[in-house]
Amino acid sequence: MNDLKKIETKPDEWEALKAFTNARIALGRTGVSVPLKESLQFKLAHAHAKDAVYSHLQVDELLTSLSSTSLPIHYVKSQASNRDIYLQRPDLGRLLDESSTNQIQQLGSPPADISIIVADGLSATAINKNAAEVVDLLVRKGRQAGYSFAPIMLVEQGRVAITDAIGGLLRPRLAVMLIGERPGLSSFDSIGAYITYAPQPGLTDERRNCISNIREQGLPPVMAVDKLMYLIDSAFRLQLTGVALKDNDEGGFLATSTPDSGP
Incomplete structure (x- = not known):
C-alpha cells in the first residue's frame, strides 16, 4: 500500500479564463x-436544473413583494393544468384558461402604455428569486418616463406567447413578459424579458425582443432594466418590436429573436 503513488490532479492551462465565465472550463484531470x-459538482448542477423545471411559484410571497409597485396584481393560469401537461403541451401554456380569461375581461381597465406579465416558464425558481426586484425597478423608471401601467399579471404554467392572449384583453401599447428561462448547468435561476409591441393573438416570435440571463451572476437587474427602458423607448418611437428593432445601445444584451425560454 505504501508503494502506491498518490494520484494528483493536473491543473488546466485555461485556468486563468475561469475568472471570466461560469462555464465548465479548466476542470483539470485525474488520469484520463x-x-x-468536478464530477460531483456537475451532478449537483444537473439536479438544480431539474428541480428548477419542476419548481412552483411562491404565489403569496410574490403577491406581497410585487405590491410595492402599488399596482393591482392578478393571479391567472394557462390552459396547462399541471406541470407534466405544461411540459408536454407547449400550446396550452400559451393560452389562458376560461376562468382567467373571464377574470381579465371583468377588470374594465383602460388601455395602458405597458403591461407587465410575470410567468413561471421553465424555472419558477428564477421568478421567485429575481422578479420582484426587476418589476419594482421597471415600474419606478417607467413612471419617471411618464408611462402608465396596466395591472400586473402573475401567470402559472405560462409560456412567452401567453403575452398575446393577455394583450388581446388588456390592449396595452406594449407588453413586457418576465419568465423563468430554461435552466442551464451553470444557471438555473435566470429570467428572460420579452418585449412585444401591440400584443394580440396571432403574432409570431419575430415580433418580440428578448433580454436574457437576468440574475445577479449574469445581467444584474439594474442593468437589465436600463436596457429594457432603452428598448421600450425605442419601441414606442418606432411603433414596433422584433427583428426590425435594432439595439444601438452600447450595452449589447439584446436578442432580436426568442430563445426557447418557454414560448
Missing part, C-alpha cells in the same frame, strides 16, 4: 478523467 470534485 475529470476530478471527482
Whole structure:
C-alpha cells in the first residue's frame, strides 16, 4: 500500500479564463478523467436544473413583494393544468384558461402604455428569486418616463406567447413578459424579458425582443432594466418590436429573436 503513488490532479492551462465565465472550463484531470470534485459538482448542477423545471411559484410571497409597485396584481393560469401537461403541451401554456380569461375581461381597465406579465416558464425558481426586484425597478423608471401601467399579471404554467392572449384583453401599447428561462448547468435561476409591441393573438416570435440571463451572476437587474427602458423607448418611437428593432445601445444584451425560454 505504501508503494502506491498518490494520484494528483493536473491543473488546466485555461485556468486563468475561469475568472471570466461560469462555464465548465479548466476542470483539470485525474488520469484520463475529470476530478471527482468536478464530477460531483456537475451532478449537483444537473439536479438544480431539474428541480428548477419542476419548481412552483411562491404565489403569496410574490403577491406581497410585487405590491410595492402599488399596482393591482392578478393571479391567472394557462390552459396547462399541471406541470407534466405544461411540459408536454407547449400550446396550452400559451393560452389562458376560461376562468382567467373571464377574470381579465371583468377588470374594465383602460388601455395602458405597458403591461407587465410575470410567468413561471421553465424555472419558477428564477421568478421567485429575481422578479420582484426587476418589476419594482421597471415600474419606478417607467413612471419617471411618464408611462402608465396596466395591472400586473402573475401567470402559472405560462409560456412567452401567453403575452398575446393577455394583450388581446388588456390592449396595452406594449407588453413586457418576465419568465423563468430554461435552466442551464451553470444557471438555473435566470429570467428572460420579452418585449412585444401591440400584443394580440396571432403574432409570431419575430415580433418580440428578448433580454436574457437576468440574475445577479449574469445581467444584474439594474442593468437589465436600463436596457429594457432603452428598448421600450425605442419601441414606442418606432411603433414596433422584433427583428426590425435594432439595439444601438452600447450595452449589447439584446436578442432580436426568442430563445426557447418557454414560448
